[in-house]
Amino acid sequence: MRVSRGSRVATLAACVALLFTTGACGTEQPEEPENESQQVRLYGNDGNMLNTFPLELKDRAHLVDGMKGTTPMTPLPEDFKTRLRAVDPNLRDYLYAAEAYDAVMISAFATQLAGTTDPAAIAKQIVGVTNEGQRCEDAAGCLKLARAGQDIEYRGVSLTRAGFTEAGEPATASYATLHFDDQKLNDAKTEFVGAGDDSKASTKAPPKGRKPRGDSGAPLTLGGLLPRTGALALAYPPQAAAAALAVREINAAGGVLDEPVVWIDGDDGTNPAVAKATLASHVEKNVQVIIGAGASGVSKAILPDVVAAGLVMFSPANTDASLTTIEDNGLYFRTAPPDSLQGRALADVILRDGPRKVALVARKDSYGEGLQGYVRTELERAGLGDDKVKLLTYEPPADADAPPVDFSAGAREIKEFGADAVLLIGYAESAAVIVALDEAGVQIQQ
Template identity: 70%
Template sequence: MPKFRASRAVVAAASAALLLASSACGSDQPEEATTDSQVRLYGTDGNMANSYAEELEDRASLLNGMKGTLPMTPLQESFKERLRGVDPELTDYTYAAETYDAVVISALAAQLAGTTEPTEIAKQIVGVTTKGERCEDAASCLRLARQGRDIEYRGMSVTRSGFTDVGEPSTASYATLHFTHEKLDDGKTEFVGAGDESAASTKEPPRGRKPRNGKKGDGVPLVLGGLLPKTGDLSLLYGSMGAAATLATKEVNAAGGVLGEPAVWIEGDDGTNPEVAKATVASHVQKGVHVIIGAGASGITRAVLPDVVAAGRLLFSPSNTDAGLTTVDDNGLYFRTAPPDTLQGRALADVILRDGPHKIAIVARKDSYGEGLQENVRAELERAGFAADRVKLLTYEPPADAQAPPVDFSAGAKEIKDYGADAVLIIGFGESAHVITALADAGVQIRH
């Protein structure tokens, strides 16, 4: 079962605060520092998944001892069982809660709007999560929404407080994960709270519309389209996200649907590739999709958002963490259930510093997610008093597509070895497995 760490500090970050946790045994003392000849590995939400081991194939043992953070709340076992009812092969639940909530919140917003018009749905989304009458499942929330009553949805990831004015979580929870025996060890998972409840929106949403004829609105079913990473470097996360979207749609419909009609879910691939994602968006627009759930990667969202806005559709991502998206020009049509990396940067810095490193290398994929989180972690290390000359920043170009050669990090691995780092944080997706193998091939001794 997961462990919870008691909070021990509150650090302001981007108008939010992160509650830092002490170690599981209750001590603030760092773990034994690594020796000069060994390096500890750390990861992030893009690679801390059981399926990441498959990327290393017969070298998966290199992951043993790797730690990292992931936006995640403690998941109810009943929720996991329902997800496995959709996909019995599930081994990861990464962003499942966030995907489920994105679909349910969209359905509730449409019901309150009394229409499936995307711009009207968008006006209701923040209000669905703030103030109002609290409800915790699709059925009870939809029942209240049909009566035109203001609601405060608390679901799988939206648990402590609601969205900010710009449509992202004001608070979040992070899990600290550990690889043991080539898979994540649930017994070592710890959770830390993040954010500031006072940052939740206090604006009054438009009054919910109670349809004149009972349940029905404009007679057009709510159509949701996936823009999730079925293929590409982030595909290791698709299983949990796809299952969660399917489950949420099923449970919304079991509760009577939206505006008297069953909601429709249309799968779609973002390919972790801008061109694939743009083609999927165009297809969804042609099919009449109202709300697009995705994209998986922040960089893909940046690439497709202008297309989505131009088409007057709504984009709702369960996994974008790029802090820069908080201020993106979206015409009020972009939302996310994943917290921005201003919060995760502090959580990662805390995890690394607890192990008492002397020199840290931060390796990031060269895109808005990788470089953004890299800078957030660097800033938090500096804020904690870690000298700038003890941190080395490196980036790599991710493959353009599945046909491109894998990441060649041999030169970077040699730099890290020569630098004498005893901690290496790897910010990337599935392709970052080649960073780990390059380190090992360069003679870097990975601590297990």
């Protein structure tokens, strides 16, 4: 229940008078009846906590002010940001930039240690590159060790604490809590928290590194499969800039297997059909490692085709926890942490504000519903029962030409439910949910 400012002042005055006459003061405050002008706090996830997200709201961009959320992110060194901006001077966000950079670096070091561009041999080296070897932190240092056949332990921009698990994903992660003010992310309010378990990192020794022979298959060719278009296109610039930066620095350090690494750009379209067409093109061009896809659902849809082609698939942005155990023939890897970790971080952000009722609104796909489930579990663990948490989903647009999401019915449900916190688990289309809440008369707290 909300208590008006006038009620609080009157209560305080009565309390002060009571303190002087009896030496005690009660803490209970009279409650006002529920009114129609309910306010809700907005929360977001890594797919919409971006400086470009307010643009999706057009003339209602101010509605994001006060919105909070989480994203996998480590404190990025200023030097790394400067190097990224040298690639793309218009860069406004850094979402998954560190992860994209490290995915390319790890792929290069694994290839050098394998002594061949054969994807199966590269895959056998990837987990080992991040664990139990000689510590190195940049392209020049790591490649020098790898060329000598020395097992390495790469610590980069996103991998700072521990390496990969046997499943080929980070054992630990860092999350940033982000805040929108004045229609942009307020970096001064950003907080970082760690998650995961260092002991989950693999201790299995990789195959011994070997020097390249005449049949090495060089050059190493990487095929981009990043969301240049589609619902996740707002997250494309930082990933593309980071991949380009990594290739540039690897080649400046002498390349891999005595030849420059080749990058072939490609779009996943945030759409399995687009991604499959791009993958087919990459196969024809003899790509050995796919960097992508951006969306977890896209990766799940095309992974069977990747495995059939015998390629390595290395995503910087997939977080769907079900990908940890997916059948991949040992060819799928990711630098982004699974949502089982992000669920805890998001629930913590929401719970700090002491909500009475929470609505969790998610894309109707494995990523959205998966993260929604993890957040719900954490909220319930904190004491919010079924009557305090409402789950809603929506069908995401099939492509950029599809009509906007119609969430008007869901917005009315949220208003009737009396939620004072709404979590949006989605991409650019989350803007339609905010607009629907506004049009339903739900006051967004700012």
